[in-house]
Amino acid sequence: MSKFPFSRRDVLKASAALGASVFAAPSRAQAEASPITPELVAAARKEGKLAFYTAMDLPVAEKFGKTFEAKFPGITVRVERSGAERVFQRIGQEMDSRIHAVDVVNSADGAHFIVWKRNDWLAPYLPEEVARHYPPQYYDPDGLWVTTRVWLSSLGYNTNLVKPEEAPKSFADLLDPKWMGKMVKAHPAYSGTIMTATFQIVRELGWGYLEKLARQKVMQVQSSTDPPKKLALGERAVMADGNDYNLVQLKEAGQPVEVVYPQEGTPLVTGPSAVFKSAPNPNAARLFQNWLHSLEAQQLLVDFARQHSVHPLVQEKPGARKLSDIKLWKDDPAGVEQASEQIKARYAQIFRV
Amino acid sequence: MAGLGPAIHVFLLGHEDVDARDKPGHDVSTVAAFMTIALPAAGIPQRTKLDLSRPILILFAAVLCALIVLPMSWLVYYSLVDRGGAFTLGNFVTLATDPTFIDPLLTTLILAVSSSIICCAVAAPMGWLVARTDLPLRRTVRALVTASFVTPPFLGAIAWELLAAPNSGLLNKLYRAVTGAPQDEHLFNIYSLEGVIFVISCYTFPYVFVLLANALDRIPGDLEDASSILGGRTWTTARRITIPLALPALVAGALVAFLQAMTLFGSPAILAIPAGFHTMTTKIWSLFNYPPKPELAAAASIPLLVLTVLLLRGEHLVLGRRGYSVVGGKGGDPRLIRLGSLQWLALAFVFLVLLCPVFLPYGALLNATFSRVATSFVWFDNFTLHNIYFVFFELSATPLAVKNTFVLGISSATVGTILALVIAYLTSRRAIRGYRTLGFLATAPVAIPGIVLGVGLFLSYARPPLVLYGTLWILFLAFVTIALPAAYQQMQSAFRAVHPDLEDASRILGSSRLRTLRDITAPLLRTSVIATWCFIFVGVIRELSAAIMLFTSETKVISVLIFDLNESGDLGAISVLGLIMLAITFTVVIAVNRIPGFGDARLRNA
Numbered sequence: 001m002s003k004f005p006f007s008r009r010d011v012l013k014a015s016a017a018l019g020a021s022v023f024a025a026p027s028r029a030q031a032e033a034s035p036i037t038p039e040l041v042a043a044a045r046k047e048g049k050l051a052f053y054t055a056m057d058l059p060v061a062e063k064f065g066k067t068f069e070a071k072f073p074g075i076t077v078r079v080e081r082s083g084a085e086r087v088f089q090r091i092g093q094e095m096d097s098r099i100h101a102v103d104v105v106n107s108a109d110g111a112h113f114i115v116w117k118r119n120d121w122l123a124p125y126l127p128e129e130v131a132r133h134y135p136p137q138y139y140d141p142d143g144l145w146v147t148t149r150v151w152l153s154s155l156g157y158n159t160n161l162v163k164p165e166e167a168p169k170s171f172a173d174l175l176d177p178k179w180m181g182k183m184v185k186a187h188p189a190y191s192g193t194i195m196t197a198t199f200q201i202v203r204e205l206g207w208g209y210l211e212k213l214a215r216q217k218v219m220q221v222q223s224s225t226d227p228p229k230k231l232a233l234g235e236r237a238v239m240a241d242g243n244d245y246n247l248v249q250l251k252e253a254g255q256p257v258e259v260v261y262p263q264e265g266t267p268l269v270t271g272p273s274a275v276f277k278s279a280p281n282p283n284a285a286r287l288f289q290n291w292l293h294s295l296e297a298q299q300l301l302v303d304f305a306r307q308h309s310v311h312p313l314v315q316e317k318p319g320a321r322k323l324s325d326i327k328l329w330k331d332d333p334a335g336v337e338q339a340s341e342q343i344k345a346r347y348a349q350i351f352r353v
Numbered sequence: 354m355a356g357l358g359p360a361i362h363v364f365l366l367g368h369e370d371v372d373a374r375d376k377p378g379h380d381v382s383t384v385a386a387f388m389t390i391a392l393p394a395a396g397i398p399q400r401t402k403l404d405l406s407r408p409i410l411i412l413f414a415a416v417l418c419a420l421i422v423l424p425m426s427w428l429v430y431y432s433l434v435d436r437g438g439a440f441t442l443g444n445f446v447t448l449a450t451d452p453t454f455i456d457p458l459l460t461t462l463i464l465a466v467s468s469s470i471i472c473c474a475v476a477a478p479m480g481w482l483v484a485r486t487d488l489p490l491r492r493t494v495r496a497l498v499t500a501s502f503v504t505p506p507f508l509g510a511i512a513w514e515l516l517a518a519p520n521s522g523l524l525n526k527l528y529r530a531v532t533g534a535p536q537d538e539h540l541f542n543i544y545s546l547e548g549v550i551f552v553i554s555c556y557t558f559p560y561v562f563v564l565l566a567n568a569l570d571r572i573p574g575d576l577e578d579a580s581s582i583l584g585g586r587t588w589t590t591a592r593r594i595t596i597p598l599a600l601p602a603l604v605a606g607a608l609v610a611f612l613q614a615m616t617l618f619g620s621p622a623i624l625a626i627p628a629g630f631h632t633m634t635t636k637i638w639s640l641f642n643y644p645p646k647p648e649l650a651a652a653a654s655i656p657l658l659v660l661t662v663l664l665l666r667g668e669h670l671v672l673g674r675r676g677y678s679v680v681g682g683k684g685g686d687p688r689l690i691r692l693g694s695l696q697w698l699a700l701a702f703v704f705l706v707l708l709c710p711v712f713l714p715y716g717a718l719l720n721a722t723f724s725r726v727a728t729s730f731v732w733f734d735n736f737t738l739h740n741i742y743f744v745f746f747e748l749s750a751t752p753l754a755v756k757n758t759f760v761l762g763i764s765s766a767t768v769g770t771i772l773a774l775v776i777a778y779l780t781s782r783r784a785i786r787g788y789r790t791l792g793f794l795a796t797a798p799v800a801i802p803g804i805v806l807g808v809g810l811f812l813s814y815a816r817p818p819l820v821l822y823g824t825l826w827i828l829f830l831a832f833v834t835i836a837l838p839a840a841y842q843q844m845q846s847a848f849r850a851v852h853p854d855l856e857d858a859s860r861i862l863g864s865s866r867l868r869t870l871r872d873i874t875a876p877l878l879r880t881s882v883i884a885t886w887c888f889i890f891v892g893v894i895r896e897l898s899a900a901i902m903l904f905t906s907e908t909k910v911i912s913v914l915i916f917d918l919n920e921s922g923d924l925g926a927i928s929v930l931g932l933i934m935l936a937i938t939f940t941v942v943i944a945v946n947r948i949p950g951f952g953d954a955r956l957r958n959a
Contacts, residue, residue, distance in 0.1 A: 051906060058923055062747040078749045080906045082917055089642065094905055097815050099823040101906050161520075161536065189642050190920065219544070219627050226922035233728045233924075235521040255726070348639070349453075353626045 031143035033131035043283035050284040054106040055084035084108035084192025100278040103285035109192030110333030127290040145274040150308040153197035154244035155260040161237040170263040185240040193224035197267035248306040424809030432651035444652035468614035472558040480565035501710030502559035505895030507619025512714030517541035521728040544628040555710040561606030568602035618898035654805040727924035740925035765832040766890035777844035799838035807902030831899040847881035
């Protein structure tokens with residue numbers, strides 16, 4: 001399977017993990033697959049707008065919005081971008097106050113969808129292309145969510161400030177005193193990527209590692225899209241966590257940054273999307289959800305956003321680092337959902353903010 | 354006036370022909386006599402005209418109560434209950450014993466005191482130079498101070514990040530280029546307590562400057578003339594006449610600066626958190642990150658409230674009941690002190706001061722707008738228009754945010770000014786019983802950090818019977834409540850400077866309170882009313898701490914949008930949005946004032 005971005009081992013590992021989670025309900029009939037029909041497009045056009053809540057990097061999210069608007073003229077996409085944990089909080093607050101503003105949500109934290117499913121806030125809608133092509137572990141059998149994108153929380157460094165031979169190659173390298181005051185990282189109470197990454201770091205390396213990291217006087221930013229940008233500015237030399245795709249984008253734009261995948265393993269992050277039951281623009285929402293997982297949009301994800309897609313027909317850029325070449329840590333949304341509060345509290349204690 | 358000497362004369366209002374001509378030599382005593390009699394006589398009901406004024410005044414008082422007492426009572430309620438709703442003092446115990454609360458409290462106090470001192474030290478000489486000397490470019494200086502007031506502190510903080518971040522900051526890059534220092538060294542580190550104090554002072558000193566400059570403007574020249582005639586030199590006159598007369602304004606300004614510094618949220622959130630420390634406001638905000646802990650947050654805001662009350666009482670004791678009226682219907686142009694050769698030194702000082710809030714940050718924002726990497730100097734190889742294109746054509750949140758900001762700004766400013774005017778009138782003229790409580794209520798919101806007020810309003814209006822959360826109304830209430838104390842203080846200063854005898858002359862001649870207010874007092878206060886409107890408008894635009902608690906995706910304002918963008922590191926977009934914001938604000942302020950420059954519609958020429 002040369003076109004498929006993951007090796008068989010990865011697929012088996014992932015399915016084993018997901019099989020043990022709440023998501024994979026045993027032997028359930030699959031939801032009805034829905035294609036993009038002219039009726040859907042006409043109904044969406046009548047609604048004329050939709051609100052897309054997402055944790056994607058802002059230029060990426062706006063690019064998706066604008067591409068959708070170009071393909072389906074007459075429907076305006078309003079992007080509400082914030083860190084996944086913030087998006088979760090805001091949606092919770094809005095739903096509690098019976099404000100129905102969100103149409104489609106794309107989060108960087110799979111745990112949110114467990115909660116939303118439990119609250120019965122998600123609408124079952126399975127795009128036909130997803131049912132036909134996507135491997136079953138990447139979408140909910142009831143069609144409540146679909147995995148839109150996959151990326152990693154990696155390390156990185158500024159090539160003007162750090163020579164490649166001196167650059168850190170593992171999590172353990174970050175504890176070296178020479179990096180004191182020279183690192184930047186993001187916050188799990190804001191960013192879903194960092195929440196997932198922190199959960200996996202704690203699982204694999206323990207809280208002791210984070211306590212030692214905190215003594216390195218790390219610059220604390222919020223979004224996982226920020227450390228790569230701080231590296232490009234030259235404000236810090238090394239990033240301890242953050243989106244690998246931002247680094248790839250910056251590097252390809254000629255900025256002096258480089259990605260490093262740590263030797264111990266790299267946290268894997270998946271970003272599902274869902275349509276809300278109470279969406280004010282239900283048809284536009286479904287159309288967008290459908291389009292977002294089509295080959296065209298997923299190819300845009302790979303080409304422009306430099307993330308990874310689970311759509312088997314997508315072509316990776318030649319020379320791009322394949323997921324199968326990197327040592328990955330398991331994604332575990334159910335575990336994150338259980339541990340999320342404790343992680344935020346203990347993190348705030350250790351890093352003091 | 355024949356027959357009327359300095360004795361107390363009784364006469365009935367409206368029944369005798371009162372000759373109110375101005376007569377030199379008798380003025381002081383006759384006015385004093387009128388005043389002595391007029392005040393008690395004012396209490397006598399004047400047919401039906403006075404009755405109409407009272408209900409309106411009481412209505413305003415009731416509105417104020419509802420506006421302020423409701424969220425504050427929810428706040429007190431939440432501070433005294435635990436999760437389950439049972440009464441407990443545990444929140445305060447946690448506050449007193451947990452170091453993660455004590456440290457931010459101490460940090461906040463240090464921050465507020467330092468900022469206040471720096472603001473006074475800078476604004477006082479500047480105010481004096483601009484109002485009482487012949488410094489060249491005086492009007493330009495006033496305009497530039499207005500510019501630094503108009504700049505939102507969080508935008509200033511972001512701009513100073515671009516300038517003084519230890520490794521990437523533009524100033525540090527310049528320093529390294531000039532001195533050849535290694536990459537590790539830096540001159541400034543904005544991510545520190547000193548950095549936060551500096552940025553807060555930059556954007557709080559206009560408060561002190563404005564109050565002081567206005568007060569100094571109103572001091573008539575003949576008081577200082579009298580001192581010179583009696584042989585006092587420039588410095589003696591300044592020390593014994595000018596400074597005591599300007600003292601109330603300075604004290605009020607210092608207090609406002611202290612309270613502003615204490616309750617700012619944006620600048621500490623942007624500069625302190627990357628440095629690894631909290632202030633009270635950021636700590637309270639962090640307590641609301643899901644799941645929210647309103648009990649602890651409410652308890653954390655009580656010390657700030659108590660502190661403010663104490664400070665306000667202190668101000669009252671210091672200023673006492675001494676009158677500082679300088680507009681008494683008599684006056685002359687101020688005698689401008691000639692600086693001579695010192696004017697260059699003075700200009701250099703003023704220029705250096707204005708570098709910090711205005712020239713450098715605006716320059717950094719302009720640079721970041723056109724640069725591909727925000728902290729690189731714009732040059733041919735990294736010039737780009739992409740940031741502008743992105744904000745105007747790609748950023749889908751922009752149009753809605755701009756519209757919301759405008760609507761809220763104009764409505765809050767208008768309603769807030771009317772409220773402040775009436776309440777300041779009620780308290781400074783002691784027009785109704787309980788005016789002291791009214792004054793306290795009008796000033797009370799200043800002690801509640803915007804963020805906690807946001808929570809109080811959220812708790813009050815996110816549930817039936819009155820659900821305002823999700824609409825612009827809740828933001829409107831928040832902005833009016835937040836703007837009220839400063840607007841009220843400004844109007845009160847203005848009222849204090851207008852002596853009651855001008856109004857009493859009108860009342861003696863038979864007009865009601867409202868008519869007097871409209872025909873006599875309001876025109877005299879026109880400058881202050883316009884200034885207060887602009888003050889509130891600008892205050893709303895730059896408000897972040899309450900907005901960040903109360904907004905929803907459809908009621909987003911520009912300040913929240915910029916804050917969101919800063920959390921994701923989109924500095925190019927922030928710079929463009931920030932410049933748009935400043936452009937809008939300047940346009941509106943200039944349009945309202947009609948002439949560039951601050952407080953130009955004065956009683957005398959510059």
